[in-house]
Amino acid sequence: MLSEQNLKKIEDLKKSYPTTQALVLPVLWMVQEEHGYISEDSMKYVAGLLNVSFGHVLGVVTFYTMFHSKPIGKHHLEVCTNVSCMLRGSDKIVAYLEKRLGIGLGQTSKDKKWTLSEVECMGSCGTAPMLAVGEEYYENLTEEKLDRTIAELERK
């Protein structure tokens, strides 16, 4: 389920925290990074690995917005629509992406390439409007910049 490298990392992390339960978030991150999402089987695996209940892991996964319990598209496009971005035209960014990708908010394209989401404030208020794809922030967006971004992602 997890790479040797991550399993070793987990052993190291155990030394830093007084309980194994504290590793639930770090280990779930590893699972998601390796598999793209956190399946029920993965949750059971994490529960066994850290000696907590499956229910506990399920509770954590469903609590945090960034954990996905279902597969998502190859590129997850997250557009902030909170106030600062809204004031600088995030609705136009959403509309453009919807048209361009042929999917609505919360949807994944049929070819599983794109998932489009509306997200809460990402801390990009001074460079609004913005879009996050994975760890990358695309800021001060315009339609031209969106085209370039999509083209860049398409090549990946």
Place this chain on the structure above:
Amino acid sequence: MEKYILPDIPGLHKIDVYESHGGYKAFRKALDMKPEEVTDEVKKSGLRGRGGACFPTGLKWTFMPKQTTKPKYLCVNGDESEPGTFKDRQIFEFNPHLLIEGTLIGAYAMGITTSFIYIRGEYGKWIRMLEKALADAYAKGYVGTNILGTSFSTTIIIHKGAGAYICGEESSLMNSIEGMRGYPRIKPPFPAQFGLWGYPTTINNVETMSNVPLILNNGWEWYSKIGAAKHPGPILVGVSGHVNKPGVYELPTGVPLLEIIYKHAGGVPGDKKIKAVIPGGSSTMIMRGDQLEGACMDAESLKAAGSSVGTAGLIVMDEDTDLIRVITRISMFYYHESCGQCTPCREGTGWLWKILKRFEKGEGRSGDIDLLMDIANNIEGNTICALGDAAAWPVQSMIRRFRDEFEKRVEPAPARVEQEAAA
């Protein structure tokens, strides 16, 4: 004013550059002092928390038990998720060693064995930057065992969140580190008595900790003279919305809001009038454009103006802004981020959003304005944590200060009756 938190020094994020500009000197100085002397220095400086509550930092540190055999923890809050706030991110990117140094000084002052820097999961890129800086600090012997040849040992661990605004609430943050859902805890007991894993814990904001080295380097008297007397120091003001030059500006506290907007952020595009301002992140009470004269970015001044400093995330809205859309979006945020523990917040935030959506469509009903106020009043003060208050205040202040905006969106009664009859 000179910049201390985010000075214009190229490559300051690198440890060598940081050291060549006096970096880690404050920590060395602290190590030569008694821990309680360090706390006293911070206390006398007047530094107040930069996370929103403006609580005196030094005083908070004194709450930690001195004589105890239990482990003690420090949590540095970098969950930065308050809408309109993007300051801690600049510290991670441009001056991460200042944060590490401040954390080390705090750890020394309080006798902390382990500090956790909790950073929101969305900041993956910035987490990597801080990880690099921390690895360098370990390599240079500033963190770890027998630091710089002294008997002091302490570790720092970066802990990544996973997308939950509520984890910026201190007790929720601790539960998140413990590997649980981020549910806030009932207080008392307070973290200094019963924190992480039940042990004494202090939680301080990233920007707060980044102020600590300045105090040690220059002395409390120097620090206390910067900005507003009762709320001194440099403050990172994030300006967003309808301004020509949005961004983070390091300014002394007490700077007039109009100066921030017009002098630093370049004024409003198209020279439009300011309709409204949210001074410190979406949880703080909205102010009318005509209330800005004389209002300054410090706790006392903004309290007098009927709002608060919050995270100093200033959101500017010009005269053409649809404020009903603004408040509907804010309410959607709190509904989404309510953890669901307390009924008034879990249900109330949803009701506020639902009713506000009617106004957004121009379908407000007579009585809806009072209903919104009634719901907000019943959330405020009736929840475990301050998220409930944070959801109520924007609605209350928006109605109090822009009631006409709501009234314009109330559908005349007969039209609705006809529609309902037709349906």
